[in-house]
Amino acid sequence: MSVLFIALPLAILLGAAGLFACLYCIRSGQYDDLDSESYRILVDQQPGKSESPEGQE
Amino acid sequence: MLLGRLDAKVPLGPTMKETLTAASRAPDRSEQNPTKVLCAHCGLETLVRGKETWGLSTKAIAEEDPAVENLAAHRLAGRAVQDGSLSPGPSDRQESASKFFCCQGCMGAYSLIHQLGLENFYALRSLSDQESEPVSKVRASEILKDLTQAGVQVDAMGDGTCRVRLGVEGLHCAACCWLIESLPPTLPGLRSAQVRFSDQSLELIYDPSRTAPFRVAEYLARFGYALGPWSPEGAEDQTDGRLRREHWFWIAVAFFLAANAMWIGISLYAGESTGIASEHERFLRWVGALLGLLATVFPGRIFFRSAWQSLRSGIPHVDVPVATGLLVGTISSLVGAATGRGHVYFDSLASLVLLLRVGRYIQFRAQYRSGVSIAKLLRFHDIEAIRLSEDGSRTVVLAKNLRPGEQVEVRAGVTVPADGVVSSGQSELQTAFITGESRPQRVRVGDSVIGGSLNLSSTIEMTVERTVQEGRLGQISDWVQEATADRTPLIQLADRVGRVFVWVILGLAILTAGFWSVSRGWEVSVERTVSLLTIACPCALALAAPLVITVAIGRAAKEKIWIRDGNSLERLARPGLMCLDKTGTLTFGDLRVIDWSGPKELLMRIARIELESEHPVARALVDYGRSEFGAEEFDRRIDSVRVSQVRQEAGRGIYGRVDGRLIFIGRSETPIAPSDTFREVAVWVDGEAQGKFRLGESIRPNLVSSLRQIRDRGWKLAILSGDDSPQVQQIADALSAGGVELFACHGGLSPEEKMQRLGELRREGTTTVMVGDGVNDAVALAAADVGIAVRGPCELAMKNAPIFIGERHLEAIPRLLDASRNAVRAIHRCFAASLLYNALTVGLAMTGYIHPLIAAIFMPISGITVLTMAWSARTFPQRLEKNS
Numbered sequence: 025m026s027v028l029f030i031a032l033p034l035a036i037l038l039g040a041a042g043l044f045a046c047l048y049c050i051r052s053g054q055y056d057d058l059d060s061e062s063y064r065i066l067v068d069q070q071p072g073k074s075e076s077p078e079g080q081e
Numbered sequence: 082m083l084l085g086r087l088d089a090k091v092p093l094g095p096t097m098k099e100t101l102t103a104a105s106r107a108p109d110r111s112e113q114n115p116t117k118v119l120c121a122h123c124g125l126e127t128l129v130r131g132k133e134t135w136g137l138s139t140k141a142i143a144e145e146d147p148a149v150e151n152l153a154a155h156r157l158a159g160r161a162v163q164d165g166s167l168s169p170g171p172s173d174r175q176e177s178a179s180k181f182f183c184c185q186g187c188m189g190a191y192s193l194i195h196q197l198g199l200e201n202f203y204a205l206r207s208l209s210d211q212e213s214e215p216v217s218k219v220r221a222s223e224i225l226k227d228l229t230q231a232g233v234q235v236d237a238m239g240d241g242t243c244r245v246r247l248g249v250e251g252l253h254c255a256a257c258c259w260l261i262e263s264l265p266p267t268l269p270g271l272r273s274a275q276v277r278f279s280d281q282s283l284e285l286i287y288d289p290s291r292t293a294p295f296r297v298a299e300y301l302a303r304f305g306y307a308l309g310p311w312s313p314e315g316a317e318d319q320t321d322g323r324l325r326r327e328h329w330f331w332i333a334v335a336f337f338l339a340a341n342a343m344w345i346g347i348s349l350y351a352g353e354s355t356g357i358a359s360e361h362e363r364f365l366r367w368v369g370a371l372l373g374l375l376a377t378v379f380p381g382r383i384f385f386r387s388a389w390q391s392l393r394s395g396i397p398h399v400d401v402p403v404a405t406g407l408l409v410g411t412i413s414s415l416v417g418a419a420t421g422r423g424h425v426y427f428d429s430l431a432s433l434v435l436l437l438r439v440g441r442y443i444q445f446r447a448q449y450r451s452g453v454s455i456a457k458l459l460r461f462h463d464i465e466a467i468r469l470s471e472d473g474s475r476t477v478v479l480a481k482n483l484r485p486g487e488q489v490e491v492r493a494g495v496t497v498p499a500d501g502v503v504s505s506g507q508s509e510l511q512t513a514f515i516t517g518e519s520r521p522q523r524v525r526v527g528d529s530v531i532g533g534s535l536n537l538s539s540t541i542e543m544t545v546e547r548t549v550q551e552g553r554l555g556q557i558s559d560w561v562q563e564a565t566a567d568r569t570p571l572i573q574l575a576d577r578v579g580r581v582f583v584w585v586i587l588g589l590a591i592l593t594a595g596f597w598s599v600s601r602g603w604e605v606s607v608e609r610t611v612s613l614l615t616i617a618c619p620c621a622l623a624l625a626a627p628l629v630i631t632v633a634i635g636r637a638a639k640e641k642i643w644i645r646d647g648n649s650l651e652r653l654a655r656p657g658l659m660c661l662d663k664t665g666t667l668t669f670g671d672l673r674v675i676d677w678s679g680p681k682e683l684l685m686r687i688a689r690i691e692l693e694s695e696h697p698v699a700r701a702l703v704d705y706g707r708s709e710f711g712a713e714e715f716d717r718r719i720d721s722v723r724v725s726q727v728r729q730e731a732g733r734g735i736y737g738r739v740d741g742r743l744i745f746i747g748r749s750e751t752p753i754a755p756s757d758t759f760r761e762v763a764v765w766v767d768g769e770a771q772g773k774f775r776l777g778e779s780i781r782p783n784l785v786s787s788l789r790q791i792r793d794r795g796w797k798l799a800i801l802s803g804d805d806s807p808q809v810q811q812i813a814d815a816l817s818a819g820g821v822e823l824f825a826c827h828g829g830l831s832p833e834e835k836m837q838r839l840g841e842l843r844r845e846g847t848t849t850v851m852v853g854d855g856v857n858d859a860v861a862l863a864a865a866d867v868g869i870a871v872r873g874p875c876e877l878a879m880k881n882a883p884i885f886i887g888e889r890h891l892e893a894i895p896r897l898l899d900a901s902r903n904a905v906r907a908i909h910r911c912f913a914a915s916l917l918y919n920a921l922t923v924g925l926a927m928t929g930y931i932h933p934l935i936a937a938i939f940m941p942i943s944g945i946t947v948l949t950m951a952w953s954a955r956t957f958p959q960r961l962e963k964n965s
Contacts, residue, residue, distance in 0.1 A: 028361060036341055043337040050329045056322055057277050
């Protein structure tokens with residue numbers, strides 16, 4: 025049963041890793057604009073066109 | 082939907098203007114008779130020919146292009162050029178292959194989009210068919226030529242490119258977003274364009290040596306999007322966004338801690354029933370203690386802070402009992418974990434913190450950053466002015482950059498950009514929005530004009546005396562801020578209950594401590610008192626009100642009532658005094674034909690001439706013609722009427738030649754009485770009097786019945802108007818004839834007098850509500866307990882008021898009052914449920930039958946009950962008729 029002493033902190037640490045990832049996302053502003061992204065995902069990249077905006081000018 | 086909008090700088094025929102008009106009217110489309118053909122670009126079903134205030138008037142076009150004298154002929158010619166033949170359909174529809182367009186503008190945009198290979202736009206657009214508010218104004222891309230002057234911040238990027246954030250008007254759906262973001266490769270020098278929907282802005286990254294933002298603006302204008310300086314609301318948005326991030330941040334942390342603490346709690350409870358090794362129990366307790374402690378120390382910190390503030394300021398707050406519960410629970414659980422005796426509540430505490438944090442976030446969303454918002458609507462940052470320099474050249478500048486002494490040209494249909502004096506020309510100004518005066522004001526050389534009023538008939542030149550900020554509008558704006566600052570904050574229901582709650586719990590705690598220390602000794606006494614204080618934490622109490630209010634606000638929005646301030650809803654539950662503005666609130670502020678004494682057939686010709694004018698009388702006559710003939714017949718026939726030589730004379734009327742006959746619509750040389758300027762309009766054909774129109778202010782539909790409903794709910798009604806014409810008394814008389822007696826009726830009030838009157842009426846101690854539409858009401862709106870703005874005739878609608886009603890009639894107000902009462906009742910029910918749970922658990926704690934498991938079960942159950950009750954509360958009563 026003493027595995028508990030290792031497993032529990034480990035589980036919490038893993039969870040904490042997930043938490044920090046989430047906090048990073050919030051801090052970096054990924055949740056700020058939930059509207060545009062939901063539209064943007066509907067858009068297919070057109071083949072041969074605007075693959076990278078920088079490349080085409 | 083409203084994509085047929087183009088930039089004002091594009092030289093356009095009159096049909097374009099009608100599209101603009103049609104687009105701006107699109108949400109009201111249901112009022113018109115729908116036709117079968119849709120425009121392939123903008124999707125409009127029908128053309129609305131009603132006149133709207135727009136940045137560019139017909140007159141202005143005619144001035145820019147002297148060749149365009151016969152506007153109707155020009156339109157027909159344009160159509161013939163476009164498709165080689167006149168289309169047989171009603172109004173201006175054009176056929177190109179199998180596509181229909183409502184105008185050249187849409188057709189141009191359509192072919193442009195096809196040329197660029199961006200046809201996807203149309204497919205995507207159909208995916209999201211959102212209706213959006215019409216954009217108030219088309220901006221000129223001129224402004225962006227001088228970025229520093231326009232107040233646009235340019236960030237230099239490392240690789241020689243620049244980044245700017247600009248406001249976009251005309252964004253509606255996925256298609257718009259996609260279209261704009263697909264443009265960079267087609268425009269040299271533009272690296273990327275990123276749309277942000279939430280605040281309607283666009284980030285451009287471009288190569289300054291090859292292009293400039295104004296070029297992008299010109300380009301986008303061809304698609305119907307208008308770019309402008311991103312207004313400083315952005316700054317407020319940023320703090321808003323920062324706060325929101327912070328809320329999410331702590332909710333995430335609280336969730337993590339609560340979820341883990343609960344698992345540990347479950348193992349402990351399971352261990353208790355099945356047996357557990359003591360070293361494991363101790364370990365689990367310590368881990369749980371750590372998690373619970375972190376929860377109270379980090380995400381739970383704000384509750385202690387606000388409880389402390391509440392204690393210091395003496396204003397009761399529900400956070401006081403919450404913080405007491407958290408504090409006592411944490412300390413006793415820590416002691417319990419350390420000594421291995423007594424109860425530990427860490428799982429309950431952690432989930433409590435989570436629930437409260439979520440509640441706090443909901444409250445944050447329903448809250449109103451008061452003051453800022455009403456002041457915001459008075460910002461005239463985007464007003465543009467045409468500055469005349471000494472050599473006669475014109476430059477477009479922002480109104481705020483004007484300096485006293487400068488010469489400005491103000492065209493017909495455009496907002497006056499500053500306070501000043503007319504230096505040349507004469508015209509009529511509509512000042513209703515600023516002063517509440519319903520009659521247009523005639524101005525000549527030497528007369529002073531107020532910034533923010535609307536130029537109705539012809540171009541004038543003026544000398545700037547004060548900029549908008551220093552002028553009348555700025556003054557009003559300052560008062561608004563003062564009035565908002567003076568407002569006494571509402572002590573929320575939850576806080577009032579919370580105060581009683583604190584005392585009751587404190588009393589019970591003393592009772593418990595006293596009773597058990599006498600009968601069973603102090604150890605038992607301490608344990609039971611502590612568990613009482615921990616368990617009595619009124620989590621559901623803190624959650625209930627914000628939840629109910631948020632739900633109600635969401636439902637209100639579906640009813641076209643936009644509530645920005647949740648507190649307002651709470652205040653409306655008890656009847657008080659409702660003050661209404663006249664111009665724009667009780668009436669629409671525009672004119673309506675009451676009576677026409679001439680032949681009906683003449684109306685079509687009259688309407689055709691008046692279509693060329695922006696004057697309120699013109700609008701009234703066109704609307705009258707439409708209603709007399711029926712919209713469909715009117716739209717079909719109006720096109721065949723050919724008009725030429727239209728000329729407006731400020732203050733007199735309008736001339737036009739129709740079918741070879743010269744028609745004059747206007748006043749005879751001497752008006753009957755000066756106050757009746759626009760009450761009577763006569764028509765002459767070839768110098769022969771043919772009939773007269775009698776005009777009156779158009780009253781809001783169902784006004785009397787709506788007001789009666791408000792009165793039936795126990796409210797007293799009063800009129801506070803800025804108009805000093807006999808109209809005010811007439812309306813009051815009409816109302817009392819309809820059975821609505823007024824508590825008070827004042828006319829001719831300036832904005833600050835309105836506020837004073839409101840203050841006097843308020844001294845009687847009841848809730849004061851101000852209902853208004855314009856800047857002249859803004860101060861009173863801010864000073865009243867609840868400010869309700871209604872959609873008035875002006876484009877600058879007060880959408881940022883605490884409550885904004887988007888419908889044409891005032892019936893929304895009685896519904897709002899009902900909703901408010903229902904919401905407060907729902908809050909009461911939630912409180913009752915929450916207190917019932919508390920009474921139960923507190924009873925158990927006092928008698929000693931408590932266990933942390935009971936707390937752990939009851940806490941979420943009471944939260945869930947409140948949640949369900951809040952959701953199911955019927956705040957807005959079902960309406961009998963369908964929303965049309």
